[in-house]
Amino acid sequence: MAPKPEITIHDIAKKLNISASTVSRALKDNPLISEATRKKIKKAAIEMGYRPNVMAANLRTRRTNTIGVIVPLINRHFFSSVISGIEDVAYKQGFAVTISQSNDKLEKESTIAHSLFSNRVDGLILSIGMETQSYDHLKLFSERNIPLVFFDRIVEEIPAHKIVVDDFGGAYRATQHLIEQGRKKVAHIGGPLNLQIYAKREAGYRKAISDAGLQINENQILHNSLTRQDGLNAIKSILKTKERPDAIFCANDTTALSAIIHLKERGIKVPEDIAIVGFSNEPFSELVTPSISTIKQPGFEMGQKAAELLIKQIGSKTKPKAYETIMMETELIVRNSSQRK
Amino acid sequence: MAPKPEITIHDIAKKLNISASTVSRALKDNPLISEATRKKIKKAAIEMGYRPNVMAANLRTRRTNTIGVIVPLINRHFFSSVISGIEDVAYKQGFAVTISQSNDKLEKESTIAHSLFSNRVDGLILSIGMETQSYDHLKLFSERNIPLVFFDRIVEEIPAHKIVVDDFGGAYRATQHLIEQGRKKVAHIGGPLNLQIYAKREAGYRKAISDAGLQINENQILHNSLTRQDGLNAIKSILKTKERPDAIFCANDTTALSAIIHLKERGIKVPEDIAIVGFSNEPFSELVTPSISTIKQPGFEMGQKAAELLIKQIGSKTKPKAYETIMMETELIVRNSSQRK
DNA sequence: TTGTAAGCGTTATCAT
């Protein structure tokens, strides 16, 4: 069966003996067009199976009504919550959303950014990858005044709206909670310090320790990429240090999970011997035994906020006078991995 | 600061006193262009900060080098594995991938399909939502000969390549395993039967039961949308039936999880009193206590295969003579929720 | 090896 031919506004125009511009206007509900012709045109469009060629329209209008989103990994509860929040407001405002994952690779992040730029997305929302330390691929957007909004893993130096959570406060609260449970020697499994979120989490941790008048054992502060394997290496390494800690604050739930599993295997009791707190409230944290105490981040709301700011910026043709950094509150969720018995 | 102006091939041409077509050809590495001018042009392009306008090129070539992907939910390990598989082969072949989630809503699925069509994606890979029972939004693609590949949740009637797993075999194996553990009364929490995967899983379950000469209690076969809440309702309802089952085969891990949690709360022992097997091998299944026995599906490979078939089809201008249905093998993973003690 | 010119399907400007 031969494919249906592409129907264009010209085909509709010819059929109805009117001009293409009238068709275009009618389909866009331009009020200049009379009710009667508008109806006639829309009817014909449906009958003929007309489908607008968005590329042509975009080329002409220099707008795509598309928002690009780059996240490190779509299969993380936090990130997919943010994406859902973005979609929630974007769709309501008539924007399409195209999602890409960088897999925490700078090269892929850069490729995607170029691709999104070349496709002329109207704006970009992103959370940078662990490797990202140079920002040429993002300059593209700022140079051409294409709105950019960062969330979570932001780049401080780039002028743009930023949606973050209170990483410092959350980490402080998490560490303080461990101390309140009577722990004196709290270790830390942290992320790469080029990402501000991890630097802030570590800072919050350090502050909580020093506010409580306790000591930090620098050998028990580790930095890695926070994968399952990294977590395993980290906990092993911590167990080899001289004074075994009685608690660990992990910069994410994945490493908290690794730690818990390894400690169980070694017969070290969680939380009795070593208490654990994670960060992010991944769904698995409440399912493991013991369930993982963690810091909850409002992902969906962050996505909504990011999309709102971005779309507002897309709408106004002038640059915002000032860039906002919106800090969302976190919440400590106490579960079994940290409770005093 | 004023935004940098858009640089076009004409700007480059003017600067170098050559024609735009030469620039276009050089940038595309057309062998007709001499080495010298090619180099000169590429150098200028970089210096001037040229970024191709993909929309214009697409409009002209009627190709976007973009693959659309629609999945019910990106935040499911199975689906995000498939997506990673798709990206793996697509990027290598120079295709961009744009991912969307339908949230199992027909309306959203339809909106997305129309949007992808209007943006003239070169091909579509999709797994339909739970509500999807009419396929007008997919006819669009077949009518215009835009290649379509289904995976997992396929539509039997639509002519297209299909990548599925052996749902029947997996379910058969899962149920057989329960029977081998000495279970005589196996219940089933199933999905909506308009989705073939769930119909097949139920069929596999039924076959295993009858092959073993056991009876099915039709009151203990339930159908729902397999959410956490649905699973909870289902297990409650099963517990109310006259002859309590000694095993349950759940059509996904989510409902298996609900069942396990509820049974624990009620003091009913898993697997001693009721053994459970799920389906999909979501990451949480090995983390819960007891860990969930389940059927593993090769998501990444399915994605790779889907992308390969799609891209091959995009490449050839003729319709494939026959549409393949590729069935991938599943694997039973035995964990604690089903082991005889 | 390079240039000229037409055209992809739409929208915007200017007429009528």
Added chain:
DNA sequence: ATGATAACGCTTACAA
């Protein structure tokens, strides 16, 4: 209220 025409930025016969 509608039409004619040019233009968006690129690719591609065809010509030179």
